[in-house]
Amino acid sequence: GQSLEQPSEVTAVEGAIVQINCTYQTSGFYGLSWYQQHDGGAPTFLSYNALDGLEETGRFSSFLSRSDSYGYLLLQELQMKDSASYFCAVRDAGGNTPLVFGKGTRLSVIA
Amino acid sequence: GAVVSQHPSWVICKSGTSVKIECRSLDFQATTMFWYRQFPKQSLMLMATSNEGSKATYEQGVEKDKFLINHASLTLSTLTVTSAHPEDSSFYICSAIDPTGGGSNQPQHFGDGTRLSIL
Secondary structure: OOEEEOOOEEEEEOOOOEEEEEEEEOOOOOOEEEEEEOOOOOOEEEEEEOOOEEEEEOOEEEEEEOOOOEEEEEEOOOOHHHOEEEEEEEOOOOOOOOOEEOOOEEEEEEO | OOOEEEEOOEEEEOOOOOEEEEEEEOOOOOOEEEEEEEOOOOOOEEEEEEEOOOOOEEOOOOOOOOEEEEEEEOOEEEEEEOOOOHHHOEEEEEEEEOOOOOOOOOOEEEOOOEEEEEO
16 A cells, blocks of 8 residues: 655745655655645645656745655745645556555745 | 546445445546545545556555445546445545556556445
8 A cells, every 4th residue: 555644734934945854655656746725625736746856836835855755845935825734645557556645735825 | 638538426325325436547548546545734645546448446444335446447436335334434635657658657547436324
C-alpha cells in the first residue's frame, strides 16, 4: 500500500512564502502530484514531479527527492485566495491506476 | 473548461432513498474512472475503480452491494448509493485519467463532486 504524511495545518502571512512538505511510502512510484482544494470544491491540479528537482509554475513550485521519498510544495507571494487545503498524491503504478492522497494540509493565509 | 462532468452537484434526500450520481468524460474516452469519497476535513478516499464493460473493483471496506457502479460506455460511469442512510452523507468525487495526455503523467481529472445529504 501507500502512505503519505504532510502537516495538518499551516498559517502564513499574506505576501510571504510557505513550504508544505510531504513524505511518502509506496510499493512503486510514478510521480508525486499536488492538488488544491477550496472548501466545498473539487481538487484542482497544481503540479507534478516524476524526476528529482524543482518544477516551477508561476507562484507555485514543487520539489521532489526520490531517494528521500520526499517532496514539497512552495507557494510564494501568498494571497488570501491561497487559503485552501493542499494534498500531495502518488500513483504507485502506471497506466490506469488511481492517485492516493495524503491527509491534506490546511493553509490559512492571514493579513 | 471542465473535462469531467459530474451530476448532480447537490442531493438532499430521505433515509432509504437510492441516489444515482453520473460522471462523464467530456473530451476523451475513459476506460477507467475512479470514485472517491471525502468526509468533512478529511482526505479523498478511493472507493472503487470503475472499468468499462466489466465489474468495478472496490477498495477494502467499501460495500459493493451498497455502492453500485456501472460503466456502460467509454464516457460514462454511474455510482448508485442504494438505501442511503445519514452515515452515507459525504462528498463524492469522480475522476478519470486522460490516456492521451501528459506523457509519463497521465492527468487525472476530477469532477466537481456531489454533496450528498441524507436526512
